[in-house]
Amino acid sequence: MSTSLSPLHLAAALDGAGWHPAAWREPVSRPRELPTAAYWADLVTEAERGLLDFVTIEDALGLQSSHLTEPDERTDQVRGRLDAVLIAARVAPLTRRIGVVPTVVATHTEPFHISKAIATLDYVSTGRAGLRVQIAPRPNEAAHFGRRTVPPLPAGGFNTPAAQQALRGLFDEAGDYVEVVRRLWDSWEDDAEIRDVATGRFVDRDKLHYIDFTGEHFSVKGPSITPRPPQGQPIVSALAHATVPYRLVARAADIGYVTPHDRAQARAIVEEIRTEQTAVGRAEQTLHIFGDLVVFLDDEPGAARARRERLDALAGSPYTSDALIFTGTPVELADLLQEWQEAGLSGFRLRPAVVGHDLPAITRELVPELQRRGAFRAAYEADTLRGLLGLPRPANRYAAPTTV
C-alpha cells in the first residue's frame, strides 16, 4: 500500500504535560518539572530517538487559558511556561539531528530580534532551526505590552465579519514580519566574512545588505547583526485554519499545519493552499502541508478511548480541539496517516495528549509500524532540518547570480 508515495514526515508538538488539560495529573507526567531543562531535554531526546523530523514548542505571551480570547482564572490546569525559543536553544546542543521549531509571536515582538534569535538557534543546532509564527489576538496579551490595543472579539467569536477583519490585519502583519525575518537572514551573503589580512578587512561590506523594509506596522533597515545562518533560511511554519492564514502559509511558509477532520477535508484544504501557492508564484517551491492530530495511542484496542474518557472525567468536560482527536492503536494511526497522505498531506504534526505516554508511543510504536510499511525513514538521512524536509539550501536573494 502507498508504495508510490514518499516517506512521511513526522513532527511532535510539545506543550506542557501534553495537549489534554488533565494530562498533568497522569502518574507518568512530571508537572513540577515543567520549567526545568531536564524535562525538555528528555522530551526532545525521546523525539530524536524516534527519528522525527522536528519538534515544535508552543508559546504565548500570556498565561494559558481555556477561553479563546481571555484569561480563565482556572487553577486545575497547567499555567505558566518558558520562552520557547530558549527551550529550543537549551536542548539543541544535547541533540544531533532533530529539528527544533519554537513558536514566535509576531504581534508583539520585534522581527529584528527574532530573526537573529532563530539564526542563532540555527548556529547552536548546526542547521536544525525553524520557527512557527503565531498571531496574538487576545486583548489581555496586548495589555502586557501596552503599545497597541487589540479590540475584544465580538460575541460571535472568530467567525463574525468584524473579527475576520481584525484577524486579517494581524495575519497581514505576520506576513510582513516573516518577510523581514527572511530578508535579515539573507542580509549577509554566505561569503561576506573574508578576513583579508592584507587589506585589514574582516568583511566584504559589498556582501552585507540593507533590507530597507517599510510596512504599515514597522520599518526595518538591517542588515542583521548575525551572519547568514547555516541553513541560509531556517524553516518557517504556521498553523492555519482558514483562508486568511492559508494565504500566509502559501506566501511565506515552508510548512503549513492544517486541521482537517477527514480525508475529504484534507484534500480540499490542500487544494486551496496549492491554488494560493500558485497564485503567489511559488508553484515550483516545496511547501509541505502537514496534518495536525491530537493523539491518544495504546496497543490494546479500546484502551486509548478509555484513557481519553478517564481524562475527560478528571477535567470535568470533554476535551475539544481544532484538530481531530485520534484515539486508537499505533497500527490504526498508521493506517489513517497513510490514507490522509493520499489526500496530499506530506507529513503530520502529532500533538501527544499526554506527552509522557503518547510521545513514547509515537517514537517506539507508531514509528516502527510506519518503518515496516516503508513509510518512514530508518535513519536520519540529512544533518540539517531543510535536508530532512527535502528542501535545498536556498540561494541568497541579495547575491548576484553566479554564472556557470
Add this chain to the structure above:
Amino acid sequence: MSKPLKQIHLAAHFPGVNNTTVWSDPEAGSHIDFSSFAHFARTAERGKFDFLFLAEGLRLREQGGRIYDLDVVGRPDTFTVLTALAAVTEHLGLTGTINSTFNEPYEVARQFATLDHLSGGRAAWNVVTSWDAFTGENFRRGGFLPQQERYSRAKEFLSTANELFDSWHGDEIVADRESGTFLRDARAGAFVHRGPHFDIQGQFNVPRSPQGRPVIFQAGDSDEGREFAASSADAIFSRYAAREQGQAFYADVKGRLARYGRERDQLLILPAASFVLGDTDAEAEELAREVRRLQVSGATAIKHLEFVWNRDLSAYDPDGPLPDIDPDLGEHTVARGRAQVRMYRDPLATAREWRELAAANKWSIRDLVIETGNRQNFVGSPATVADTINDFVQADAADGFILVPHITPGGLDPFADRVVPLLQERGVYRTEYTGTTLRDHLGLAHPGDGREGRAGAARSA
C-alpha cells in the same frame, strides 16, 4: 589583626566587535560558531570563573556612511547563545547585555526568567540604554529617545521587570494530582504597572526562577549611571582597571550605597581588563607590543582618529604626523553605532593634547592611537599578573575583573591554566564552586531571603 583577604571574582568577556580582538591571528577562530562559545565557556568554567559576559550592539557600526569593516563584524543573539551555553556548563554564570530602549519589559523578563530556569539559577543582565535613531531604524519603536530620558526609561524598565519577576512568589505551583489543583492561586503573576514609559497590566507567565531575579549589572559611568548602579545594581561592569582610577571609582560608588540602605558588599565593582601573558615579564612585554600593533593597523588608526576629528581623514598617512586641521565640532556624523565617540567630550582639547603628545614622542598617527588607546591592563608572567590582580583587589581598586582576551576562542586558556592556580595558591580564589547559582558565586543574597535592604532598594528604583 590584619584585614582578611578579599576573595577575587573573575569573569570572562567573549571577545567582541572591536579592535581589542585580533581576528588576523592564525589562532583566531570563528566569532559566530557555537563551538567557539562552548570552548570559551568551558575554559571559564575550568578556571572557576563566576560568569561569562556577552556585549551587544543592535546595528552594525558605520563610519563615513559605510559599514565598518576593519574589526570583527557579526555576533549571535545574546539570549539564545547564553541559554545554549547552559547546556554545556554546570556552574558558570551567564551574563547578557540587553538594551532597555529597544525591548519591552514583559518579553525581556520572560527571557531572563527562562534563562534562569534553564541554567538552574545562573542568569545575569547587564542593563544598558541607548537613544540613537541610528539603531532605532531596526525596530518598531524607531530610535529616538531624548538622551535625558534614557536613564529614566532604563530605571523604569528595570523596576517593571522586577515587578514581573516578583509577581510569582515561588509557591504557586502545587500540582496536586489527587485534588486536581495545579495552581494555588488563580492570580499568579498578576501585575499592574503605570508609569511614564510603561503602562501595562495582566499576568506574567513564567513561574519564579531559581534566583528570583537575574543578577543586575550596570555599565554606565556618568553620575546618573553611578547613581542607578548604587540604587539598583548587583555589580558594575566598570572601565577603570588601572589602580588609582579604580580606587577612586570604587570609593565613589561604594560610598553611594548607604543612601539606598545597602551594604558595601551588595554591589561588586568589576572592571573590564585585558591581559598578555609570557613566560617572563620581558617576553610578555614584547608580545604585548606585537599585539598592540596587530590591534591597530594603519587603517584602524585613521578610523580612530576620525572619532575625535569627526571628519574623513582617509587622505592622511597613518605613518605620518597628525592632521593640522581641527576637529569638526558639529553633530557627530562620521562614526555611528559606537560608544567610544561619546568619550571625547571636548574634541578640540583632545586634538591639542594628542598633537603635543605626538610631537614630544615623535609619534606617527598610528603610534599615537596605539599608545593612547592602549587597553592592556595586565602584562607579565603568570606570577606577575596574579600578584597585580591580587594587589588591585586587596587595595580596593576592584572586587575582581572581567577579562577579555584578544583571541577567540582560545585566548582565555593560558589564563585559566597558568594564572588561576597561582591565585588559588595565594588563598584568594576559589578552588571549587561552593554554590550553584550566580548569586552564590558572587556572594549576593537571593531576593527575599532576608537582606531586604538591597531587594527593597531595587524594587523602588
